[in-house]
Amino acid sequence: MGPGPSDISPRVLQALSQPTIGHLDPLFIGMMDEVKALLQYAFQTENPFTIAVSAPGSAGMETCFVNLIEAGDTVVVCRNGVFGDRMRENVERLGATAVMVDDDWGKAVDPEKVEAALKAHPEASILAFVHAETSTGALSDAETLSALARQHDCLTIVDTVTSLAGVPLKVDEWQLDAVYSGSQKCLSCVPGLSPVTLSQKAIDKIQSRGSKVQSWFLDQSLVLGYWSGDGKRSYHHTAPVNSLYALHESLVMVHDEGLENTWQRHRDMHELLKSGLNSLGIQFLVDEADRLPQLNAVAIPEGVDDAAVRSRLLNEYNLEIGAGLGALAGKAWRIG
Numbered sequence: 001m002g003p004g005p006s007d008i009s010p011r012v013l014q015a016l017s018q019p020t021i022g023h024l025d026p027l028f029i030g031m032m033d034e035v036k037a038l039l040q041y042a043f044q045t046e047n048p049f050t051i052a053v054s055a056p057g058s059a060g061m062e063t064c065f066v067n068l069i070e071a072g073d074t075v076v077v078c079r080n081g082v083f084g085d086r087m088r089e090n091v092e093r094l095g096a097t098a099v100m101v102d103d104d105w106g107k108a109v110d111p112e113k114v115e116a117a118l119k120a121h122p123e124a125s126i127l128a129f130v131h132a133e134t135s136t137g138a139l140s141d142a143e144t145l146s147a148l149a150r151q152h153d154c155l156t157i158v159d160t161v162t163s164l165a166g167v168p169l170k171v172d173e174w175q176l177d178a179v180y181s182g183s184q185k186c187l188s189c190v191p192g193l194s195p196v197t198l199s200q201k202a203i204d205k206i207q208s209r210g211s212k213v214q215s216w217f218l219d220q221s222l223v224l225g226y227w228s229g230d231g232k233r234s235y236h237h238t239a240p241v242n243s244l245y246a247l248h249e250s251l252v253m254v255h256d257e258g259l260e261n262t263w264q265r266h267r268d269m270h271e272l273l274k275s276g277l278n279s280l281g282i283q284f285l286v287d288e289a290d291r292l293p294q295l296n297a298v299a300i301p302e303g304v305d306d307a308a309v310r311s312r313l314l315n316e317y318n319l320e321i322g323a324g325l326g327a328l329a330g331k332a333w334r335i336g
């Protein structure tokens, strides 16, 4: 019951333990095509470029930033928790300028502030934001933010590490451009893979770059030769074969359950948890309208020893809950 990695189904663990075959084996390539189709379903997109990057969510984040941004670009970055600040780090390390839009921890990104920043910076080419801020439990309105970006000729980079399969996420309907996630949260898979999907506009932007992508490993024009092509796939890196078996199985489970049911399951569990916590007098940090059902940030009651409660839960009940991060360290618990 921490903020991730989540518990993994025995079905997924069993898939993980199947014999390892070659990453260019026709059987494996067939499975990769299924992973792509299942990820398209989970992301609600028809983007042909929908893959799992062979590394954790942070690499998915970096994939989107290194491919879409060049030195000298301006990027509007929304920061309402830990992960928005990591976006800033990515932008600055690429020699680009990050225009920060700050909101309090525990609040959703404020579209009015974003609009003001986009108006003040017509040179900006990207709007980057976190859909579900794992450090605070706040959900931002990706559809509205994406519409604002389009009005100002910006593409979007969207962190959906904690939102994919946990709350509605509609990549095509909301016209999101570069979207990354993680395997270990609401997909309940092993950590270490990062689903990524890119719109045609994002691909066009990558193809019109004036400079090479700084990272060889994350340069998606090179990775694509491995993830697509009619039968002729070329070696790029040794794929984490067994982890991809696991991702395949977890995506099959989401598909069989049906996304709407998956979202509802998280909401139902949230309601149960909320009523239990309410009866203990424990308060949520995030306003009801912006609250993530899958990541519950609650205030540590006055006088209660944070670490003692967490270690008692772990040692006596075999339950892990998360500590507060950054500005919320020592002030909040995060319950998945």
Ligand SMILES: Cc1ncc(COP(=O)(O)O)c(C=O)c1O
Residues within 6 Å of the ligand: 004, 056, 057, 058, 059, 061, 083, 130, 132, 133, 134, 135, 159, 161, 162, 182, 191, 192
């Ligand atoms: C919102 C968000 N973005 C990015 C990451 C980074 O993912 P990973 O730890 O898999 O590298 C996390 C991890 O918790 C996250 O919650």
